[in-house]
Amino acid sequence: MAAALNGVFPSTLQENVQKSKILVVGAGGIGCEILKNLVLSGFPDIEIIDLDTIDLSNLNRQFLFHREHVGKSKAQVARESALQFNPDVNIKAYHDSILSTDYGVSFFKKFDIVLNALDNRAARNHVNRMCLHAEVPLIESGTAGYNGQVELIKKGLTQCYECTPKAKQKTFPGCTIRNTPSEPIHCIVWAKHLFNQLFGESVEDEDISPDMADPEANTVDAEEKGESEDKEVAKTIPETETGNVARVNTRQWAKDSSYDAATLFNKFFFDDINYLLSMANLWKERKAPTPLKWDNVLLKQDNGEGVTAEGLKDTTKHYHKVWSLAECATVFADCLKKLSASFLKLDDGESLVWDKDDQPAMDFVAACANIRAYIFEIGRKSRFEVKSMAGNIIPAIATTNAITAGVVVLQTFKVLQGQLDKCKSVYMRLRQNPRQQLLVPEKFLTAPNPNCIVCSSEPAVHIRIDTKRMRIKDFRDEVLIKTLNMVNPDVVEPNKGIVVISSEEGETECNEEKLMSEMGIVDGVVLKCDDFFQNYELEVIVIHFDAERDEALFEVASDSSQIKQKGSEPAVKESNGKQPTKSTEEDDSADGPSTSKKSRATEVVEDDDDDLCLIEDDEDGNAEEKVVAATDKLSVSSPVKESPPPLQGGGKRKPSETIDDDITEIKDSDDEEDDGPTQIKRMRTDISNVSSNEVINID
Amino acid sequence: MDVDKNESVNGVELTEAENELYDRQIRLWGLESQKRLRTAKILVAGLGGIGAEVTKNIILSGVHSVKLLDENIVTEEDFCAQFLAPRAAIGKNRAEASIERARSLNPMVEISADIESLSTKEADYFANFDVVVVIGASNSELLRVNNICREKQVKFFAGDVWGMFGYCFADLQEHSFVEDVAKHKVISKPNEKVKTELVTASIQRTLNFPSFGAVVDFDINSPAYQKKLKRTGPALILLRVLQEFREAFNRDPCYKTRDADISELKRIRNEITSASSLSDEYFENVFAQVSPAAAVVGGVLAQEIIKVVSKKEAPHCNVFLFDPDTCCGFVETIGLN
Structure with a gap:
């Protein structure tokens, strides 16, 4: 109520606060703190929106929520709690997604300033576009662990949220998941797919069986010596058109088998593995997997401890120790019982939703992932670690959120007083920089990127696409919606005047299954893409390429030179096209958009926020390889280094500070994870988490 | 290197409820830190806005107990932060008035209130705590409590917020902690393309802190500092002016006497240093x-308490200052060479 007491603020600030109207997007960790600061400061008119509900694991930092609020709307409870701090303010709460078409430009125009307290890129991109369009100043913020960031986004003055390409997100090809896992995460993704095949939303591209169409298994070499053998196997296991081992329907088969642990175990971990072994080519340069029989596993006490139900009730052991194989098998059987019981209670057509906070669902994935890891001799992980990776968890603490939200509201004061030049981006760090700063402001506002694919005057983007394999539907869903964050795109091929994709339902349905090349969309074609709602027009310049195995069907670059630099190294990997068991990037949205419903891909976010856990994971060498893979990737695309020039010279910061740029991708750790059944996020090393005095160039 | 193994808090495993509630922070600072936090007894003396922020943050982190010590009553001004x-608690004791909401933040933490004056508390009182935080006290009181804490080997913090400005101070005496240092290790074989991996190594370090007297005695006019x-x-400089104001008037600048107090602040500034070193706008x-x-400074202070209690990560030595004009928060090391 500071603004209500004459003399606390200078008079101009007091007046500005008292007549302001503010929108807070997100009522998570930063959102709760922002809301508290706003009501205590006396902001009279606040609206807050969040589609999420309160979870137990929020309570260590989202302090407006208490145990009795678990399951309730974050926005509503945040409003009620904040009103107790100051009953004299008006707060309007929306339990809704900011991506909803109910919140158009006129909605955003009502506010003097918009404060983002989001946890996912899709919603951030969207609010960014809406605020640019409505010409409302936006303060963007995010935290991950000890790190935090606050930046002002004002059209024409500063760079927008999308001026710097965000780090690409790590994805895994389907054949890696199904045939040749080499890292723990591959096994975890597979285990989540297995859950979905048995109990979850059945998704065709989440097959867990061996992938016969794997090009690597079908080389000339394979014909020489493997063909007859392959055929022999093929006789016993019928094949589908797409080359998958037909399981008729895994779900039905499991049900018919009464979810018998031994039967299912032997199928997934013995028969299927034997089948993989028959694809001899795969194992020429790889360590071949070892099939496991249920009966043998139960005898295997590989850490010398007896397996009892009692033993697993010990929380610490259950959460933090790596389970023995026999323990995994015990958990597998136990979860199978519990999950099938819940599943069979559902009506026809209904399915379970995988949730990292659901004990049997999480245990099942931890057990299956570790059994598979054992088979492929990949390092096994504790349940705690598996949960991080399977649930896309970003660590989050109260203090970082409090500090970040404090800076957000102090910047808000400046925006309201018209002191935009004082709103330089601020970074929070665990360790002080060489100038002994802990909260580090930038020296200058960063000017807009003239080539930004969003806020430049004529946005254009080059996209490498395998036009012979990508279908129009996937171009819409994967490229325009999931990667370029459009909500409801229209696409026209201007030369021939063809409407390729229409936002009107049904209008271009006939095109959906066509390949791009079949529509005449080939190398050099420029597509006019438009999202009416976001008032966003974008030219997509198509560059055709033939994608390899394990390579993404498309790759976005902000200009053509970037494509050349990158060579053939794809940043987003997808599987070969036949059976699109692809892994595209994930949007770790809790508040986020509904795109996850459309996406059927195995999504894996490589988020630079999570590395701390990753580093801690390194006990067995496997995670370490992952770190390297990730850092290699960084050196390939590292878009953060291509930041636009600052307003005034001198924007180049010292190496110890350039790491701050990476933080642009930081998200609110709160509820970063979306628990959607198909999604997984993977962690990547982020040098910004490394001690500032120990930064070593990764290249 | 597994440091501190012998000191680890054996036998007190976290319960399932704790594992779930603290999940997101355990993923950041680890189980061992969480177990250490669970044993920590904290005194927060001075329950203004920053006191409330510190209290909130450490209760959320899952310390063992927090005692709120404050003899003052709740005033309208408190509702700013x-x-x-x-x-409804206006006119009531501030510590007692804060208990209920403090408890609801985390029922696993013991919260109690003490309505007596800090000045009545003797050495034995402070010895009951692992960490003592003193807010809103005079320099002499800070020096007294700091000295007791040194004697009793209790970690001592001070902090304050005036308007949008604030600071915190730490005297941890001799403090040992573990720091994770990330390094690149070459993992490729000699004949391959060089591949590296990030590995973390835990390193044990020890720091020695000077007492609050060093801050009081610090010469802001020394050429080196200027x-x-x-x-x-x-x-x-602003901190020094505000401390001098508090010493001179036995209160802080008040919004009700805004203009007169700004004049006083300017006078004090001109007395202790040159007018040019601190512009009028800061007042x-x-x-x-x-x-x-209060959220920024209280957040930093609470994070320092968490570091100290968990003996993990280097604490800031020894004064943190937050400049609201630039939103720069920086550390000054005062009294150590």
């Missing part, structure tokens, strides 16, 4: 405690 005391001022900004925002600034 002190969210623990309800509106030279540094250009780089760091005048936050330390515009030193009234009451402004919530977002």
